Amino acid sequence: MRLRIQHAVCPHRGLYLTDTPRPNCRDCDGNGGFNRDYGDYETGEYAGTEWEPCTCWNENRRWLLMPLPRLPRRHRGPGRDPWGAGGYSDEPPF
Numbered sequence: 001m002r003l004r005i006q007h008a009v010c011p012h013r014g015l016y017l018t019d020t021p022r023p024n025c026r027d028c029d030g031n032g033g034f035n036r037d038y039g040d041y042e043t044g045e046y047a048g049t050e051w052e053p054c055t056c057w058n059e060n061r062r063w064l065l066m067p068l069p070r071l072p073r074r075h076r077g078p079g080r081d082p083w084g085a086g087g088y089s090d091e092p093p094f
Ligand SMILES: [Zn+2]
Pocket: 021, 022, 025, 026, 027, 028, 029, 030, 032, 033, 054, 055, 056, 057
């Protein structure tokens, strides 16, 4: 099992330690899985490619290393709106 650090947002936003495919795996050649083309049942034409993960690693196995905070929304206070610059104000100048 080889580990690698990955940035992810699911299930929590943060840095994750993840499992990776074995580089010299006989089955997947280190790719971590196989692309399998499949056809449409009725027409037999190419319908897409399915990704099948190899058994030499577990793509769902990961540990949260460091949670990252959500980016806070900037609050614009009244009178500090840059688009409102130029003298205009909603509030009467008492
Ligand atoms: Zn493999």
